[in-house]
Amino acid sequence: MALAVRLERFLNQQGIAYKELPITKAASLDEAVSALGQPRGDVIKATLLIDISGILMVVQRYDSTLDTEALLQMTGRHLQPLTERQAVRLFGDCDPGFTPPIGNAYDMSVLLDDDVTQAERVLFSSGTNHSFIEMNGSSLRLAMSGSREGHLAIRGSGNNVVRDALTLADVASKLKKLYRLPPMPALALRILRLTSNTEATARELGELIEFDPSLTAQVMRYARSALFNYPGQINSVQEAVTRVLGFDRVAHIALGIASVRAFDVPKAGMLGMDNFWRHSLYCAFVCQRLAPRCGADKGLAYLCGLLHNFGLLLVGHLFPAEFKELNRLREANPETSMQSLEQQVFGQGGEQEILAVGHGAIGGILHRLWELPDPVIKAAGVHQYPGYQGEHENYVMMVQLANALLKGRGIGDEFNSDNIPALLHGLKLEPAIVDELLSEIDQVAPELDALASSLIT
Template identity: 65%
Template sequence: MALAEKLAHFLGRKGIPYRPIETGVASSLDALVLASGRPQHDFIQATMLIDMTGVVMAVHRFDSALDLEAVQQLTGRRLQPLTARQVTRLFSDCAPGFVPPLGAAWGIPVLVDEGLSSADAVVFTAGTDHTLLELDGRSLRLALAGAREGRLVIHGQGVGQREALTLEQVADKLQKLYRLPPMPALALRILRLTGNPEASARELSELIEFDPSMTAQIMRYARSALFAYPGQINSVQEAVTRVLGFDRVAHIALGIASVQAFDVPRKGPLGMDNFWRHSLYCAFLCQGLAARAGHDKGLAYLCGLLHNFGLLLVGHLFPTEFDELNALREMNPDASLQSLEHEVLGHSEQEDILSVGHGAIGGILHRLWQLPEPVIKAAGMHQHMGYQGDHEEYVAMVQLANAVLKEQGIGDEFNPDDVPALVERLGLELSDLERVQLDVEQVSSDLDILASSLSS
């Protein structure tokens, strides 16, 4: 159906004319707006709010930022955004993330930003991931009849009128305005060694042994039940040659050394403790998926391990915004991290830089550090469902791993996802995914112990 069922019924019952606009299937409302080719100012959107009294829909321009203080002044209520899961349950006939801004169709009271009543025409989602609706001004006023009107968005010079920066511009501004952490010297030496096809286990071991803490962590990793090695392991070189292999040791060592570039709190859902737990589980899953899909296991492991470095960079450069995001994630454990980032980072003083999200920021850092292209893409695009392009198989592996981990309450990516579609894109069967999940379950306690040791 081109329209959500209740929306179609509402428009038909009210006799409100509209023009449907078919687009390609999009992964998010942002992508749908972008694919339309129309100015963002033409679009309106719904922001769902809730308090003890009930749910309210705020309707405003797509290129505007909702001002919760203004909403409170208008309503006398302390309304807060719904979580993504709550919104999905409320709008069960809509695709997740595609809520039409006509609350009356669902019996929901509506607040509408001043000025929309005089709009000549507007465009908005029809409740699906591939259709937009255009209403002229008269039809919009009919559709919003009974809504309470007032100032809902932030006003001021340039608000809502600024063009979004390209990733290249964001990268340029980041490097000009902030001192981006260079790759730590040991991490850089490990990275260079992995690029040398003649490198030996002895050379890698000698590099690692420069750092006593890393040496202890690699030894603990090799001795863990993850690998069930029956004999004694007395050196890093034995860990490389007898248990872990060159690539696995190089990649975990690279991750350990690279994290030393960041000063990020340990605690909280996005703190270093949970970062390592999420990263290790994701890396292990990606490695298992790659083995079954016929891709490079070592590279897949590295993609999973490093895909969330953008969060560390945000925490390092913008500690105030990171603390706020960390707290908001704790209060909204089921919400999409993208939506929380938009709430915090999209309204900060660094909005033009941070509004691209932690994934893109991580990709920028990985490119600066000259990491392999699949690792750059996995970091930069893992928040974009349906990504198609260079190294899409590694992006899909990270997305699938995050989807699986979400069900176990591990990680931070609670964006809508389609597990069967991701499995199919990798050329796998659901039974393959189940076997990889079982492998992870059997070693989960060891992954937890390793994560705890790495973050301490």
């Protein structure tokens, strides 16, 4: 059966005409829309929201973003996005992330964006990851009977993708010409140069870090954390290196802390500095745990996880107003990918369209400018692109798998599901590793949360 059970029952009972469109099995709604090969402007989606009065479904164009101010004005309710876990419980007959936008089939109150009501033809998820539904305008209006209508969403530009002719080399060149990209902070640069010296010692690293009292305190706090359960006293960074953390781990965490100082980014919000550090530390931890199982370097894997999201910081640093809007849209549109939201905010023409390639690619460009290791550049640059195959693909897939697992713990900037089996296959890992990693994450969560809080202050 290609349709979700309740959806099919509702459409058949109401005598609503529709056509099934099979697609290749997809890992996310974004991937499914791409596989559909139809105009994105014809696709509609459901956004699920909740407050103390209950759950509400907003139906809007796929290429639109929810206008939270208009929603508040229309409903008088301060609604928040449903978590993935809540959505799975409500739509138990659907594949996760593939909610059909027909609230009547699930006895759910619906708000319908007025742009959808004018459609002559729509396409939407059938509730499964392998088919869509095509429906004409009159059938849709019948299916939406009883819904409230209003102007609730903002459409993107007609061209929601960066021009094919605009390569990453073009983006890098334009970024350098148009904007003053932040240089790597002097201390971070000195740490990076020291780590590239194969004869560098723990004493030299300790002395370099101890030039900065704040960085010293953060490294010492890290070494003394319950993550390592070191039983003795630690009185210097050199002791932290030699007794607890090791040269690479100290160098990498110090490099990350020092590098962040290049950016002026708000602390609050889903994309703010608070959540950035939490996401980065968790991702670094999981990558480091994955590395020995994947034949990769532990220190390099840790650094890939720690620095993979630096592109967000650069976007926030260069474009504070747009970053604020992106932050707002991220919280209001949980089932929309970051790529789509970035294209909404930055793909509106003019010079800023170069940022519509996504924060990952922007981060990779910055890392190359800063002359970071090639696996770190690649992991940052393509972590938003599933199915990547090429140079340093193991490090890319480790970051992608880490992010996929962390979504289930509410950590990260993405909500839509990933193809975890494909990532496991690509890394030559057995499915049992997922439960092992999730258990390890849960064990260290309090310590990682405490460390993230300490790095923010």
